[in-house]
Amino acid sequence: MKTSAIILAAGLGTRMNSELPKVMHKIAGRPMLLYLLDTLSELELEKVVLVLGPNMEQVIDFVADSGFKVDIVIQDERLGTGHAVKQAKKNFSGYKGNIVVLYGDSPLIGTNTIKKMINTRNETINPALVVLSFSPNDVSGYGRLMLDKPNSVEKIVEEKDATKDELANRLCNSGIIIADGEILFELIEELSCENSKKEFYLTDVVGIARARGRECLVVEGTETELMGINSRAELAVAETITQNYLRQAAMEKGATLIDPSSVYFSYDTIVGRDVVIGPSVFFGPKVRVSDGVEIKAFCHLEGTTINKNCTVGPFARLRPGSNISEDVHIGNFVEIKNASLGRGVKVNHLSYLGDAKIGERTNIGAGTITCNYDGYKKSETVIGSQSFIGSNTALVAPVVVGNNAIIGAGSVITKDVKDNALSLTRAEQKDISNYGSKLERMRKRN
Numbered sequence: 001m002k003t004s005a006i007i008l009a010a011g012l013g014t015r016m017n018s019e020l021p022k023v024m025h026k027i028a029g030r031p032m033l034l035y036l037l038d039t040l041s042e043l044e045l046e047k048v049v050l051v052l053g054p055n056m057e058q059v060i061d062f063v064a065d066s067g068f069k070v071d072i073v074i075q076d077e078r079l080g081t082g083h084a085v086k087q088a089k090k091n092f093s094g095y096k097g098n099i100v101v102l103y104g105d106s107p108l109i110g111t112n113t114i115k116k117m118i119n120t121r122n123e124t125i126n127p128a129l130v131v132l133s134f135s136p137n138d139v140s141g142y143g144r145l146m147l148d149k150p151n152s153v154e155k156i157v158e159e160k161d162a163t164k165d166e167l168a169n170r171l172c173n174s175g176i177i178i179a180d181g182e183i184l185f186e187l188i189e190e191l192s193c194e195n196s197k198k199e200f201y202l203t204d205v206v207g208i209a210r211a212r213g214r215e216c217l218v219v220e221g222t223e224t225e226l227m228g229i230n231s232r233a234e235l236a237v238a239e240t241i242t243q244n245y246l247r248q249a250a251m252e253k254g255a256t257l258i259d260p261s262s263v264y265f266s267y268d269t270i271v272g273r274d275v276v277i278g279p280s281v282f283f284g285p286k287v288r289v290s291d292g293v294e295i296k297a298f299c300h301l302e303g304t305t306i307n308k309n310c311t312v313g314p315f316a317r318l319r320p321g322s323n324i325s326e327d328v329h330i331g332n333f334v335e336i337k338n339a340s341l342g343r344g345v346k347v348n349h350l351s352y353l354g355d356a357k358i359g360e361r362t363n364i365g366a367g368t369i370t371c372n373y374d375g376y377k378k379s380e381t382v383i384g385s386q387s388f389i390g391s392n393t394a395l396v397a398p399v400v401v402g403n404n405a406i407i408g409a410g411s412v413i414t415k416d417v418k419d420n421a422l423s424l425t426r427a428e429q430k431d432i433s434n435y436g437s438k439l440e441r442m443r444k445r446n
Contacts, residue, residue, distance in 0.1 A: 001122050002097035004046040004181065007036060008084045009104030010053035010075040015231040021059050023104035025235055028242045029266040029285045032229060033059070035107035037068045042111050043118075046097060049088040050104075051075050080199030081175065082191040089185045098122075100178040101202065108225045108238060109176070117178045117219050128187070128214035129179035131156065131206065133171050136223040142172035143203055145218060153216040156203035160196045171218075173203055174226040183209075242267075250277075266302075278314065286320070304336075325360075339370075342385065354378075355397065359385030365409065367392040384419065 013022025023033040040048055049071045052059055056074075063070050073087045085101055092099065098121050100114060113132070120130045131153050133145050141159060144166050148154040156173050157166050179187075187205040195201065206216045229235050246265040247257060254273030257263050262279045265271075269283040272291035281295050284302025289295070293306050296313035303320025306312065310328045321338030324330070328341050331348030339353045342360035347353065349366035355378050356370045368389050370381040379397035383389065387401055390409030401407065401417040408424025417423045 002046045003118055005040055005048045005100045005102060006085055006088050007050045007102050007104050008081060010051050010078055010084055021056050024059060027238050032107040033104050036102060039111050049073060049091045051084045051087050053078060081202035082188050082200035085202055086188050092181060095181045097181045098178050099181040099184050102176055105229045106226060110225050113221045120217055120219050121178045125215055127217045128209035129177050130217045130219055132174045132176040133218050133220050134174055134223050134226045135170050136172060139170050139172055144169045145171045145173055151218050153206050153218050155207045356381040358383045361385060362387045364389050365391035369394055371396045
C-alpha cells in the first residue's frame with residue numbers, strides 16, 4: 001500500500017525566543033526540518049505535504065532550494081494539530097493509501113520506526129490508524145495512551161484532561177500517527193475543541209475511529225528519537241544526541257577520537273580510516289578528510305578537503321574552498337581560505353593563505369601572508385613548486401611566484417617573481433655605533 005506524509009510545522013516556537021522559525025534551527029549544522037525530510041526520502045513516499053503557518057516565507061524558500069519534493073499548505077489560524085492536518089485535505093482528494101503525520105520539531109525519528117508503523121498499518125486487520133508511543137523517564141507534559149487490550153488503543157488522554165488514574169499510566173503519546181487515508185479527513189471533521197486548550201486535538205481521532213468500530217493499534221519507539229524540540233535547552237539536548245551518534249559512526253569507520261566528547265562534527269562530515277582527531281576540533285559543513293590524516297587539538301574546519309597523510313594544527317583554521325593535497329603539513333595558528341596546497345607543501349607557523357595556489361613541496365615561512373584584498377576586490381596569489389618563501393613575507397595579490405624561487409625573509413612582493421629567482425625587498429641594514437650607550441645616558445639625565 002502506498003504511503004504519504006503530512007509534516008506539521010506551523011508552530012511559532014515562542015519558547016525559542018527567536019526570529020528564526022523553529023524548524024530552521026540547526027542540529028550539527030543542518031536545519032532540523034531537513035533531518036525529517038531526509039528520513040522520509042528513504043521511504044519512497046507518494047507525496048509529502050508540509051503544513052506551515054503564515055509569514056514563514058523563509059521556510060518555504062529554504063525547502064524550495066533543498067531539492068526535496070514537498071507540497072506546502074498554510075494554516076492561517078493555529079487551532080491545534082487536528083486543524084493543522086485538515087489544511088492538507090485538498091492535497092489528498094481521492095487518495096487511497098496510508099498517511100503518516102509527523103512533526104517538524106521532532107526530527108530524530110528513525111526510518112525503521114516509520115517502517116514499523118507502515119507494516120503495522122498494513123496488517124490484515126486493517127486498523128484505522130497506528131499510534132506511535134514511548135515510555136519516557138519523565139512523563140510530565142505528555143498525553144497518555146489508554147489500552148483496552150494488548151497493542152490496542154482505546155483512547156488518548158491529554159495530561160491536562162486526564163484523571164489521576166490515567167496519569168499513572170506511563171505509556172505516552174508521541175503525537176505521531178499513521179492512518180487510513182480514505183477515512184482520516186472524515187475523522188478529523190468530527191473533532192471537537194471542547195477541551196482545556198479549546199483546540200482540535202489530532203489524538204481525538206482514536207476515540208472517533210473506535211466509535212466507528214475500527215481498530216487502533218500502537219507501536220512503541222524510543223524516547224531519544226521522539227523528543228520534541230521546543231526550547232534552546234531541548235535543542236542542545238538534540239545536538240548532544242546527534243553528536244554522540246556522529247562520533248560513534250566516525251570511530252566505527254576507523255577514526256581515532258582522543259577526546260570524543262570535545263569533537264563536534266557537521267551532519268555531512270566525512271572522515272576516513274586511520275584519521276586521528278585531537279581534542280576540541282570543530283567541523284563545519286562540507287569537510288572531507290581522507291585516510292591517515294592527523295588533526296591536532298583546537299582546529300576549526302569548514303568547506304575543506306584534506307587528502308591523505310596530512311597533519312593539521314594545532315590551532316589551525318581551514319575555511320571554505322581549501323583543498324589540501326597529500327602529505328601537506330599545516331601548523332599552529334595557520335589560516336587557509338579558498339586556497340589549494342600541492343602535495344608536500346609545508347606551512348607550519350603563523351601564516352595566512354587566502355585565494356592562493358601553492359605548488360608541490362613549497363615551504364611557506366612563518367608569518368607569511370597573501371594580501372588578497374585591496375578594499376574593493378579579492379585577487380589571487382600563485383606560487384610554483386619547490387619554492388621557498390621566507391619568514392614574515394607579504395605577497396600582494398595579484399602576484400605570481402615561479403618554480404624553485406626564493407623569497408627573502410621580511411619581503412613585500414608586489415611584482416611577479418620568475419622561476420629560480422631570488423627576490424627580496426628589505427631595506428639595507430644600517431648600524432649606528434654606540435647608540436645604546438648614548439640612549440642610556442639620556443635616560444639617566446631625565
